[in-house]
Amino acid sequence: xxEKDGSFDILASDIGGTxxxxxxxxxxxxxxPDSLELARTFRVRTQTxxxxxxxxxxxxxxxGPLSRFSCAGLGVAGPVLHTRKVRxxxxxxxxxxxDAAPELPKRVLLLNDFEAQAWACLHPDCQNLLPVVPxxxxxxxxxxxxxxQTIAVFGAGTGVGMSALLPGEPPRAxxxxxxxxxxxxxxxxxxxxxxxxxxxxxxxxxxxLSGRGLSLLHSFHKGQDLSPAQVAAAMPSTPVCEWFAxxxxxxxxxxxxxxxxxxxxxxxxxxxxxxxIVLRHPAFLHAFCDSPEYGAILRTVPIxxxxxxxAGLWGAGICAGFAAGLLRMS
Numbered sequence: 001x002x003e004k005d006g007s008f009d010i011l012a013s014d015i016g017g018t019x020x021x022x023x024x025x026x027x028x029x030x031x032x033p034d035s036l037e038l039a040r041t042f043r044v045r046t047q048t049x050x051x052x053x054x055x056x057x058x059x060x061x062x063x064g065p066l067s068r069f070s071c072a073g074l075g076v077a078g079p080v081l082h083t084r085k086v087r088x089x090x091x092x093x094x095x096x097x098x099d100a101a102p103e104l105p106k107r108v109l110l111l112n113d114f115e116a117q118a119w120a121c122l123h124p125d126c127q128n129l130l131p132v133v134p135x136x137x138x139x140x141x142x143x144x145x146x147x148x149q150t151i152a153v154f155g156a157g158t159g160v161g162m163s164a165l166l167p168g169e170p171p172r173a174x175x176x177x178x179x180x181x182x183x184x185x186x187x188x189x190x191x192x193x194x195x196x197x198x199x200x201x202x203x204x205x206x207x208x209l210s211g212r213g214l215s216l217l218h219s220f221h222k223g224q225d226l227s228p229a230q231v232a233a234a235m236p237s238t239p240v241c242e243w244f245a246x247x248x249x250x251x252x253x254x255x256x257x258x259x260x261x262x263x264x265x266x267x268x269x270x271x272x273x274x275x276x277i278v279l280r281h282p283a284f285l286h287a288f289c290d291s292p293e294y295g296a297i298l299r300t301v302p303i304x305x306x307x308x309x310x311a312g313l314w315g316a317g318i319c320a321g322f323a324a325g326l327l328r329m330s
Contacts, residue, residue, distance in 0.1 A: 006030070007026050007027055007028050008026070008027040008030060008070040008071075008321075008326055009024060009025070009026055009027075009039075009068065009069045009070055010024075010025040010026075010027060010036070010069060010070060010071055010072070010073070010317045010320055010321055010326075011023075011024060011025075011066060011069040011071070011072035011073075011104075011105065011317075011320075012025060012072070012073050012074075012075070012116075012313045012314070012316035012317035012320065013072075013073070013074045013075055013076075013313070013316060014075045014113055014116065014310070014312040014313050014316065015046070015052075015055075015074065015075065015076045015077060015088065015091070015096065015113070016046065016077045016090070016091075016113060016157070016158060016159075017046060017077055017088075017089070017090030017091055017157075017158035017159060018045065018046055018157070018158045018270075019043055019044070019045055019046060020043070020044050020045075020046050020049065020055055021041065021042070021043045021310060021312075021313055022041065022042040022043070022059055022313075023038060023039075023040070023041050023042075023310065023313040023314075023316075023317060024038075024039040024040045024041075024063065024069075025037065025038055025039060025314075025317040026039050027070075027321060027326055027327070030326050030327070031326070031327060031328050032327070033122050033123050033318050033321070033327050034123060034125070036123065036314070036317060036318065036321070038126075038314075040063075041310065041313070042058075042059055042062050042063065044058060046091055046092070047092060049093065050093060051093045052093065052095060052096045052097060052100065052101065053100055053101060054093075056101055056103065056104070060103060065103065066103050066104055066105065067103055067104070067105055068105075069104075069105045070105065070107070070324065070326065071105055071107040071108070071109070071320045071321070071323070071324040071326070072104055072105050072107070072108045072109070072320055073108075073109045073111060073116070073316035073317055073318075073319045073320030073321075073323070074096065074108065074109070074110050074111070074316065075111055075112070075113040075115070075116035075312050075313070075315070075316040076088055076096050076110060076111070076112065076113055077089050077090060077091060077112075077113050077158075077159060077161075078091075078112070079112065079175070079177050080110050080111055080112050080115075080175065082110075083110060084097070084098045084099055084110075085097045085098065085099070086110055089159060090158050090159050096110065098110070107320075107323070107324045108320075109319060109320050109323045109324075111173075111175070111316065111319055112161075112163070112175035113161060113312055114153060114155060114161030114162060114163040114175060114176070114268075114312075115163050115173045115174070115175040115315075115319070116173075116312040116313075116315035116316040116319060117153045117155060117161065117163055117266070117268050117306070117311060117312045117315055118151070118153050118163040118164060118165040118173040118174070118175075118315065119165070119173050119314075119315035119316070119318045119319040119322075120306075120311040120312060120314045120315030120318065121151050121153070121165045121264075121266060121315075122165070122171065122315075122318055123314055123318060126308060126311055126314040127266070127304075127306045127307070127308050127311045127314075128306070128307040128308040128311075129266075129304040129305065129306060129307070130276065130304065130305040130307055131302070131303075131304055132267070132279050132280075132285075132303040132304060132305055133285070133299075133301065133302055133303040134302060135264075135302040136300045136302070138300045139262070139263065139264075139300055139301070139302055142262060142263070149167035149262075149263045150164055150165065150166055150167065150259050150260055150261045150262070150263055151164065151165040151261055151263050151264045151265075151266060152164050152252075152255055152256045152259055152261030152264070152265045152266070153165070153265075153266045153267075153268055154251065154252050154255050154265065154266075154267055154268070154269075155267065155268035155269030155272075155306075156209040156210055156213075156248065156269045156270075156271045156272065157210065157211065157269040157270035157271055158210060158211060158270075159179055159206050159210055160178075160179030160205050160206040160209050160210055160251075160269075161176075161179060161268075161269070162176040162178040162179060162255050163175055163176055164176070164259040164261055169329055170322055170328065170329055171329065173315075173319065174259065176255075178205065178255060178258075179204065179205050179206040179209075179210075180204050180205070180206060181204060181205055182202055182203065182204060182205075183196075183203050183204060183205050183207070183208045183209075183247070183251070184250065184254065191220075192217075192220050192243075195216075195220045196208065196216060196220075199216060199219075200216075205251055208247055208251075209244070209247055209248055209251060209271075210271075211228030211270075211271065212228070213244070213247075214228045214231040214232060214240065214244065214271070215227065215228055215231055217231070217240045217243050217244060218231040218234070218238065218240050221238060221239050221240060221243075222238060228271075232271070232274060232275050235275060235277065235278075236277060241277060241278060241281055242281060242283045243283075244278055245278045245279070245281035245282075245283040245284040245287070246283040246284070246286070246287045247287075248267075248272075248278060248279075248284060248287075249283065249284040249285060249286065249287030249288040249290075250287040250288075250290070252265055252267065252288055252303075253287065253288045253289070253290065253291065253298060256288075256298065256301060257291070257294060257298075261301070262297065262300070262301055263302075264301065264302045264303070264304065265301055265302070265303045265304070266304050266306050267279065267303065267304065267305050267306060268306040268311060268312070270309060272305055273305065273306065273307050273309055276305055279303075279305055288303075
């Protein structure tokens with residue numbers, strides 16, 4: 001419903017394995033994504049809630065009735081196979097069930113958390129971007145001629161997420177569960193591959209590049225079992241940084257080529273945001289561009305680090321606005 005001044009209130013969430021975040025956005029000028037303004041946020045650790053209903057009860061206690069919002073976009077960590085109920089990954093209480101949440105507004109959209117990250121690319125100012133590889137003249141020329149305008153998003157944190165923003169009117173966001181694909185090791189990494197298989201089977205992209213992957217790499221190189229935060233603190237003085245940078249660059253290359261995202265790669269997630277040293281390590285770009293056929297093209301793909309860990313909230317709000325007819329491309 002519209003406020004007296006003609007603006008609209010949009011509720012957004014990012015429900016992940018470590019934190020659950022909510023945002024209240026105000027759309028000042030209906031139709032324009034860049035007129036979306038952040039009014040307030042609410043954040044709790046995921047394990048604080050015993051269920052989705054409990055999570056909403058905590059939010060309602062802070063913000064009052066949730067039905068006052070015009071619409072809601074709920075980004076969730078898991079594949080969205082149903083419009084009303086989603087089974088979560090890396091979340092102890094398993095389900096987001098809209099039928100058990102009558103207090104939400106009538107127009108509620110469920111979307112994958114990294115699909116939301118892709119929608120955030122429509123409002124890059126919200127992402128606090130750090131260029132890793134700046135945009136080139138060749139990239140601008142491709143964009144002007146309408147070719148290869150897809151943007152890829154890749155993120156590592158508690159899990160690994162992938163998505164892409166596809167060009168069009170309106171644009172479309174592609175969700176992916178590529179984090180659960182098998183990780184592609186090279187012949188020189190056989191010892192670590194065997195070590196990883198001894199700790200997890202199958203060894204997926206998520207198992208290698210999530211926080212658990214940091215701990216696994218440190219255990220392989222140093223023989224110590226440390227938490228991801230402890231490993232990150234010690235990374236500059238250990239081989240973990242080089243190996244993780246190489247693995248991340250390889251996975252980002254594969255995803256960029258899979259969706260032909262020549263208009264840019266946006267790297268999100270808590271690991272890179274908290275440890276940008278990984279993206280500055282030469283092993284990252286070497287692995288990203290390591291392709292006999294497409295190396296020259298990959299070197300022209302702009303790469304950005306998304307430093308705002310709440311960017312997914314903006315994306316969920318933007319997607320909800322499009323779905324409710326409150327936003328459109330100019």
